[in-house]
Amino acid sequence: MADKVHVVVDAMGGDNAPGLIVKGAVDALNENANVEVTLTGREADIQKALSGLQYPKDRLHIVHCEEVIEMAEPPVDAIRTKKDSSMVRGLRMVKNGEADAFVTAGSTGAALAGGQLLVGRIRGIERPPLAPILPTAKGPVLLIDCGANMDPRASMLLQFAQMGSIYMSNMTGIDKPRVGLVSVGTEEEKGNALTKEVFPLLKSCETINFVGNIEGRDIPEGAVDVAVTDAFTGNAILKTYEGVAGVLIHELKDAMLSTTRSKAGALLVKPALKDMLVKFDATRYGGAPMLGLKGLVVKTHGNSKSEEIRNAVAQCVLFKEKDINGQFVKEMELGPKG
Amino acid sequence: MADKVHVVVDAMGGDNAPGLIVKGAVDALNENANVEVTLTGREADIQKALSGLQYPKDRLHIVHCEEVIEMAEPPVDAIRTKKDSSMVRGLRMVKNGEADAFVTAGSTGAALAGGQLLVGRIRGIERPPLAPILPTAKGPVLLIDCGANMDPRASMLLQFAQMGSIYMSNMTGIDKPRVGLVSVGTEEEKGNALTKEVFPLLKSCETINFVGNIEGRDIPEGAVDVAVTDAFTGNAILKTYEGVAGVLIHELKDAMLSTTRSKAGALLVKPALKDMLVKFDATRYGGAPMLGLKGLVVKTHGNSKSEEIRNAVAQCVLFKEKDINGQFVKEMELGPKG
Numbered sequence: 001m002a003d004k005v006h007v008v009v010d011a012m013g014g015d016n017a018p019g020l021i022v023k024g025a026v027d028a029l030n031e032n033a034n035v036e037v038t039l040t041g042r043e044a045d046i047q048k049a050l051s052g053l054q055y056p057k058d059r060l061h062i063v064h065c066e067e068v069i070e071m072a073e074p075p076v077d078a079i080r081t082k083k084d085s086s087m088v089r090g091l092r093m094v095k096n097g098e099a100d101a102f103v104t105a106g107s108t109g110a111a112l113a114g115g116q117l118l119v120g121r122i123r124g125i126e127r128p129p130l131a132p133i134l135p136t137a138k139g140p141v142l143l144i145d146c147g148a149n150m151d152p153r154a155s156m157l158l159q160f161a162q163m164g165s166i167y168m169s170n171m172t173g174i175d176k177p178r179v180g181l182v183s184v185g186t187e188e189e190k191g192n193a194l195t196k197e198v199f200p201l202l203k204s205c206e207t208i209n210f211v212g213n214i215e216g217r218d219i220p221e222g223a224v225d226v227a228v229t230d231a232f233t234g235n236a237i238l239k240t241y242e243g244v245a246g247v248l249i250h251e252l253k254d255a256m257l258s259t260t261r262s263k264a265g266a267l268l269v270k271p272a273l274k275d276m277l278v279k280f281d282a283t284r285y286g287g288a289p290m291l292g293l294k295g296l297v298v299k300t301h302g303n304s305k306s307e308e309i310r311n312a313v314a315q316c317v318l319f320k321e322k323d324i325n326g327q328f329v330k331e332m333e334l335g336p337k338g
Numbered sequence: 339m340a341d342k343v344h345v346v347v348d349a350m351g352g353d354n355a356p357g358l359i360v361k362g363a364v365d366a367l368n369e370n371a372n373v374e375v376t377l378t379g380r381e382a383d384i385q386k387a388l389s390g391l392q393y394p395k396d397r398l399h400i401v402h403c404e405e406v407i408e409m410a411e412p413p414v415d416a417i418r419t420k421k422d423s424s425m426v427r428g429l430r431m432v433k434n435g436e437a438d439a440f441v442t443a444g445s446t447g448a449a450l451a452g453g454q455l456l457v458g459r460i461r462g463i464e465r466p467p468l469a470p471i472l473p474t475a476k477g478p479v480l481l482i483d484c485g486a487n488m489d490p491r492a493s494m495l496l497q498f499a500q501m502g503s504i505y506m507s508n509m510t511g512i513d514k515p516r517v518g519l520v521s522v523g524t525e526e527e528k529g530n531a532l533t534k535e536v537f538p539l540l541k542s543c544e545t546i547n548f549v550g551n552i553e554g555r556d557i558p559e560g561a562v563d564v565a566v567t568d569a570f571t572g573n574a575i576l577k578t579y580e581g582v583a584g585v586l587i588h589e590l591k592d593a594m595l596s597t598t599r600s601k602a603g604a605l606l607v608k609p610a611l612k613d614m615l616v617k618f619d620a621t622r623y624g625g626a627p628m629l630g631l632k633g634l635v636v637k638t639h640g641n642s643k644s645e646e647i648r649n650a651v652a653q654c655v656l657f658k659e660k661d662i663n664g665q666f667v668k669e670m671e672l673g674p675k676g
Contacts, residue, residue, distance in 0.1 A: 109523075137585045150522070150530040184488070184573040185447075192488040192570040216577025220585040232530040233574050235522040236567075239554030240575050244582040247475045247558040248618075252590070255614035256607050265606025269593070272600035276593035280586075 004036040004059070005317045006099040008090040011041035011049070012068045013106025015303045018042075021105060022049035024309025029055050031310065035317050038099060040065050040086040065089045071302070075109030079117055087111065091118040094295035101296035101316035103287065105304040112148040115290045115297040122325060124332035125292035127152065129160045129231070130299060131167070132238055132288035135280040138222030142168050142177075146234035147290065154197035157181075157228055158205060162331050163291045164226040165208045170322040171315070172285065177225035180214035182233060187213065194230060202228070207331060245280070283308040286315030292328065296320070342374040342397070343658045344437040345651050346428040349379035349387070350406045351444025353641045356380075359443060360387035362647025367393050369648065373655050376437060378403050378424040403427045409640070413447030417455055425449065429456040432633035439634035439654035441625065443642040450486040453628045453635040460663060462670035463630035465490065467498045467569070468637060469505070470576055470626035473618040476560030480506050480515075484572035485628065492535035495519075495566055496543060500669050501629045502564040503546045508660040509653065510623065515563035518552035520571060525551065532568060540566070545669060583618070621646040624653030630666065634658070 009025045011018040018041055025037045036059045039046050043064040050060075067085035069078045082088055087106055091114045093099040102119075104111050112130060121128055130147030133140045144164040149156060161179050168177040181202055183191040188199055190213060202210040211224060216237060219227050229237070256266035287300030287308065296319050298312045319325075347363045349356040356379055363375045374397045377384050381402035388398075405423035407416045420426055425444055429452045431437040440457075442449050450468060459466055468485030471478045482502040487494060499517050506515040519540055521529040526537055528551060540548040549562060554575060557565050567575070594604035625638030625646065634657045636650045657663075 137589065182574060184570060192568075195570075216574045216579075217581030217584070219578060220581040229574075230530075232522060232533075233571055236520060236554045236571050237574050237578050240557060240578045241554075241582055243555030243558040244579055245586060246555070248583060248586050251475060251614050251617070252611070255610040258610045258613075262607045262610035265603040265608075265610075268603025269600045269607060270603075272593040272596045272603075273590070275596075276589050279589070 004034055005101070005320045006036045006038065007313050007316045008038045008040060008093050008099045008102045009309065009313065010086045010090050010102070010104035010106055011039040011046050012086040013104040014300070016305055017105065018045050018049045020306045021304070021309050022046060023053065024304070024306035025313060026050070026053045026055040026060070027306055027310040028313035029059055032314065032317060035059065035313060037061070037313065038063055038093065040090040041068070042066070063089055069107055069110045071107050073107065073110065075107060075113040076117070078107070078110050079114045087114055088118065091115065091297070094297070095119045099295070100320045101298065103298045103300065103309065103312045103316065105300045105302055105309070108299055111297060111299045112290065115293050116148070119293045119295050119297060122292050122294060122328055122332065125159060125328070126156045128290050128292040129163070130288050130290045131164060133282045133285045134219065134238070134241055135282040136220050136222035139225070140172060140282050140285055141219055141222065141224060142226045143219070143234050143238055144226060144228055145231040146238050146288065147231045149231045152194070152230050154194060154201055157194070157198045157230065158201040159292070161202055161208050161210070161226065161228045162205065163328055164228065166324060166327045166331060167289065167291060168225045170324055170327070171318060174225050176209040178211045178223070179208045179226040179228060180211050180218060180224035182216070182227055182229035182237070183213035184215065185213060186215070198228070207334065284311055286312040289315070289319070294325070296325070342372050343439070343655045344374045344376065345654045346376045346378060346431050346437045346440045347647065347651065348424045348428050348440070348442035348444055349377040349384050350424040351442040352638070354643055355443065356383050356387045358644045359642070359647050360384060361391065362642070362644035363651060364388070364391045364393045364398070365644055365648040366651035367397055370652065370655060373397070373651060375399070375651065376401055376431065378428045379406070380404070401427055407445055407448045409445050411445065411448065413445060413451040414455070416445070416448050417452045425452055426456065429453065429635070432635070433457045437633070438658045439636065441636045441638065441647065441650045441654060443638045443640055443647070446637055449635060449637045450628065453631050454486070457631045457633050457635060460630050460632060460666055460670065463497060463666070464494045466628050466630040467501070468626050468628045469502060471620045471623045472557065472576070472579055473620040474558050474560035477563070478510060478620050478623055479557055479560065479562060480564045481557070481572050481576060482564060482566055483569040484576050484626070485569045487569045490532070490568050492532060492539055495532070495536045495568065496539040497630070499540055499546050499548070499564065499566045500543065501666055502566065504662060504665045504669060505627065505629060506563045508662055508665070509656060512563050514547040516549045516561070517546045517564040517566060518549050518556060518562035520554070520565055520567035520575070521551035522553065523551060524553070536566070545672065622649055624650040627653070627657070632663070634663070
């Protein structure tokens with residue numbers, strides 16, 4: 001059997017830290033004998049969260065850190081100054097080859113800055129994108145990039161498409177993932193200066209299945225498996241996506257509880273609605289991977305519960321077992337045209 | 339009494355033309371004695387749609403045009419070559435001062451190109467934005483720009499904020515509309531090169547109530563009345579917004595009809611859900627205004643029914659009666675800082 005996959009989990013990151021974070025890491029350990037987990041954070045807090053849980057003690061390690069990076073801190077400063085934080089220590093373990101991957105529900109900005117500054121990029125990768133997986137009517141879609149690359153060059157978006165395609169193909173088993181470029185119309189000449197420059201690069205890249213420009217509505221409708229965009233637009237889409245879904249579901253619940261009659265009906269439709277909402281839960285695929293680094297960094301939602309953390313650890317294991325970084329290296333060696 | 343407001347309606351634009359378009363125009367006429375409507379399009383088709391409808395004949399005019407601009411045509415070409423189309427003839431009437439406003443459910447691209455090329459801009463306005471009104475949990479929000487300005491200058495976004503603020507204040511009665519700049523975080527230093535340049539311009543503009551950066555999720559949550567962005571991002575947000583809401587409502591209906599039990603429940607919750615969906619229907623505010631032109635152009639949804647057309651005509655009347663273009667002119671005369 002191959003070496004165990006070693007995943008570091010930031011025990012202090014997110015709204016539910018350390019309790020549900022630690023629980024998720026333990027669940028992942030119990031589920032898969034081929035994984036080893038290190039929890040970074042305040043040891044006393046972690047031990048408390050572990051008490052009462054059953055887990056293989058030889059595969060769970062704790063690295064005590066005094067500091068925690070808070071959500072509101074300026075990311076780059078935090079990464080540079082809080083050297084004894086659960087995030088910096090975890091990222092350094094990946095950088096040093098002591099671990100394969102790092103999972104955090106903490107500050108997105110700090111994870112992005114830390115991934116780039118501490119872990120470092122694969123040779124040839126210009127910038128590492130952050131790529132959340134969104135649920136759609138027909139399956140998951142990778143929205144790449146939603147990271148720190150606000151004004152990217154066209155060549156970066158080509159790399160995002162290449163990495164996103166390899167990622168989705170390996171992680172979800174989709175054959176030749178459909179890659180779309182987010183624009184304002186399907187015709188090649190539609191878009192802004194960036195997309196007009198990116199379109200021909202994607203079109204001539206032989207290793208991806210480029211299906212052309214897409215519009216925002218194609219994402220929830222599941223028209224593609226990989227949606228390529230700059231991080232500014234990606235962030236706007238991601239937040240709008242989550243916001244609209246959140247508001248509608250909230251209003252729906254309110255409406256169902258608004259009258260005696262609707263309350264009675266709500267009890268009857270509840271099981272069917274639950275099934276539907278499960279379909280729209282993309283956390284089964286783990287968190288958002290930050291790709292193109294020497295290792296894997298996974299950012300889960302700030303409100304992650306144990307299940308998302310467990311899935312994120314499983315995601316790291318699959319990423320390593322499929323040697324996705326090895327595939328990225330090969331793809332980059334083929335040169336800019338794939 | 340003041341002169342009647344004269345609105346031209348493109349009888350051939352949209353999925354439901356001419357039937358429901360003509361019906362909507364007639365409803366608007368019957369509702370308000372101070373409006374005059376001209377329908378542009380094939381006279382025989384329009385007469386057929388009018389047969390059986392009751393309306394004041396002295397306030398309804400028909401301008402026969404042989405041509406129709408189709409949805410798939412290249413917009414600029416269509417506007418330049420189809421001089422006898424319902425859209426070009428209607429826009430020319432606004433340009434020539436024969437009408438105050440033009441309403442169309444036809445091609446957005448052609449309406450944008452035609453507004454800019456045929457109607458012309460108010461002095462001082464760099465580019466006319468298209469600003470759809472989105473429904474939110476707390477009221478309508480104007481998303482400005484979703485038009486043709488793909489790579490705008492910062493000074494254009496300042497003008498969008500100024501016009502959007504005046505528009506919302508007058509049209510929906512909101513006092514000091516809250517203006518937000520779409521970005522990737524609330525802090526001033528967050529964003530791309532464009533938003534970083536726009537932020538200080540909005541901050542120092544004394545005639546608007548700038549509340550700072552917003553994220554995509556703040557739009558459905560109703561955190562602002564005016565959301566300022568470039569047309570590329572605006573289009574991505576708009577299409578994602580409509581797409582996510584459409585997919586969720588579709589899946590919800592499917593789920594409710596999936597079992598005998600859920601069907602029984604659906605009957606009971608239906609009235610409450612209908613009330614909720616009415617709240618999320620922004621068509622009561624009309625269509626998306628294209629602002630900064632010498633006149634008003636309103637683009638309604640391609641699938642507009644009579645109610646949206648009726649509301650769009652009412653929107654044109656209010657726009658004229660409140661002299662919003664006069665207010666834009668004054669605002670521009672105050673100079674770039676408002």
